[in-house]
Amino acid sequence: MSDSKTIDTRSDLLKLLCEAAELEHGIACSYLYAGFSLKRDLAEGGMTWEQQQTVRRWASQIYFIASQEMLHLALVWNMTTAIGGTPYYLRPNFPQPSRYYPLNVPIELEPFGPKSLRRFILYEHPEKVAPHRKLKSLFALAGEDAEKIEFGSVGELYGLIRSGFSNIPEKDLFIGSRTQQMTSELVHFPDLVKVIDRASAIAAIDEITHQGEGIAHDRDNSHFGAFVAMLKDLVHTKGHGFSPARPAMRNPAARVDTSYGGKAKAIENPIAGEIAGLFDSVYSLMLRMLAWSFEFDSAGVEDQLQRFCAVAIDLMPRVLLPLGEGLMLMPAGPKYPGKTAGPGFGLTRHVMLPPDAKNARTLCHERLQELASLAAILLKEQLPDSVRNGCRHLQVIANTF
């Protein structure tokens, strides 16, 4: 976030939009990791049938909130291309220390629990919190009262972005092609706003801040309200052997040499490491396909653009979700006793997809085939059912692409 109070240049506005894209993206991954960690089956132990219903509700809410973060990322991309930029999908690998963003809260991958919920609450913290929340005492009850609560606001970031869209003359600012804008007709994101002028840019910002981060006032029906309710539920359900989350390691990585920084811990179990690597590769390809769709003018290539988006979105529930959940059922390795692995959301090093539609399709086709072949090799191993499902779905998607 910038120190200046208003934004007056396209360059500064683009820089802030990149920061917003990074944040939305990173926070979404953090939520997904917590969602993956929630137990599904009673056979995993640590919960009664009644508690399992609560755990399922938490999982569905976390996945829903993560999906809204993805929508926010898409809205930021539309804002970016509207003013002549290109969608920014990179971010540093996990973990990011608390000082990396002015949030003053680290962005990490860790299983569901009081500690991760505390972070989520701080990410989504409104400028003013209703007194009845009694946040400090709630954190204390959850055993998370040691750290001082001190953080910046995402609302401030979007406030600055809003000022950029308000200050820079409209006719100079919106130089992106209108047919470059993604809409719900092209990509199956409900509520995606087409950004073509100041009013639509402000509407997109309003949508982001209304749903989640950066809201001015405390609302029950916001991400903040949902996470506070979840922590309260957790505190009240605590005890009696209740253990809703799988013992996944914090900030795992398929390999330690993953690009773009981050002091993650390499998964020691070689098969789990391979699965985590496959997860990263599919995740990176999915992002590149989405970014390609948002970057280029849709005129004349609507079919391919819709196809790329459909496949990218299909990869999330059918491949990434089962691989991610399944990794948390696989031992992390002897170095991490009692811990299971997890997906590192590593951004693997690879080229951006080229502007030429045919070449982009060829690259994606070849990459999907490679990854499906890797899945076929891994399927020969002893794997949790959900990992097997993810591998099989990947083969189906690759074969029909």
Place this chain on the structure above:
Amino acid sequence: MKRDFDVIVIGSGVAGAMAAYRLAKLKAHVLILEAGNHNPSRAEMVGAYATAFPKSLHTPYVQIESDTNAPSPDSSPNYYDTPEGFVKFRSTYERRTGGATWHWLGHTPRMLHSDFKMKSAYGGGPNFPDGFVDWPISYDDLEPWYCEAEAEMGVAGSDAEWQNLFNSPRSKPFPMSMIWPSYSDRWIAEQLDGKEFEGLTYRVHSTPSARNSSLYDNRPPCAGNSICVPLCPIGAKYDGAVHVAKAVENGAVLWEQAVVTRLEKDKDASVHRVEFVTYGDINRKNRTASPVTAEVVIIAANAIETPKLLLISELADKSGKVGFYLMDHLSKSTFGKASEPLFPFRGPPSTSGIESFRDGEFRREYAGFRLSLNNDGWGRKGSPYADIVDLVTNERRIGTDLQQALFDRVVRQLRLSCSVEVAPDSANRVELSSMKDALGILRPKVTFAAPQYSLKGLAHATSTMKNMFEILGEKNPDLGQEGAFDGAGHIMGTCRMGDDATTSVVDADCCSHDHHNLFILGSAVFPTCGSPNPTLTLAALALRGADHIARRMGLKTAQVVQE
């Protein structure tokens, strides 16, 4: 004279709960009398459903005490007394806190502009049923209350698709964006949109639903658990218990296990006194013994229990129309296989439909209808379990061969269904049976036969679904028996609304023509029903009725407060 309460509400379904909430919020002292037991926790009800075999609509709600003492057609299959020569009325309901919305699907389309004016819009021809009338209110009168009801329930919908549908404008956006159409819906839309049948154009619309598409009213978004019927396991789908809780939070008093047996009128024809009996083990602390009195009495018990209670009490029936013009929608499911995989059994059972056949000049001759695209494969025919049994026992498949065969069979399964308008017919009615329930209360005798006008509509709906299946790649769909239909669970009519006290039971504000302080809320007051699911309309009428009651009582209404 000092009464025990300002308002007594009989029945805690959507209509009663919303009215109780609105009036309690305006500081009225409200009592809700509910015949059913206190609800167990949602998790307990989900558990009861999960572990039961076989399963039914009532499975999550089995409670021996209330099933015995406050029976319903859900808990007691022989609850309705059916006259000889008639088929048993197929639509049922629960008697419990929150009412039958516990097991509704949650769809909330509005009635159309013309649905309120059937007689003046389409009447006069030889095939137009006599029972059709115009409502004493118009779509425009109810429109603001539709918006209020959508906000109260939390309705998700598409403004673009539903704005001005058949000249029925919307003055406010939906509170939430639509429940995202399923993959199956989108594929079907690609095949059907723009094609014509019988001069009308197919257009797939997402169906507005009281099911959260985002966090709303402290309830979570839909997580696609697929069992809206009989029970949403997480409370993403709205049910009447939401407003019962809000009413109680605002000071309303809820007495459960209190079965109303009779209402008594005073010499001046006003109705203040409500008699009830209780059963089972209840906390009598702070309870008044029967009878209990109030300035205003609201009956919101549903379109069977409400006329039953009026007939027992010999009230509101100077017109002789109490119990008459019972309506439902004729529902029919048809089954086929699409030419491509649709991957059913994911998400809510239905997320889109076709509205094109709800209105048009054809309604002079036959009934309009809605069509639903469903996401539940052939679940109504026992799939996928029935397929497994068939594949194992008849085709001797096992292992991966069985798995693949099951996949191939199930992924293309598709169910299309219709909901056909029922013309009001005085022969369709609720009367008192001579038989009594466990508490000695007379049971309802229900007479219902589909009018010819509606059967003709059903035939057109069936041929439309056949045409849709052809376009989607199925040449021989299972269309069921000709003329056969199911109940839709949309019980309406029996206390119709009208300006003329000699032909109707309540006025435009849902107040009895005969008793100035007796109100009837719910779908019982519908004079005609169109083809949409009725819950949103009955909720809008209940909110409008509650506003009228509040003004009559001198309470500060919302508008006054805003000023």
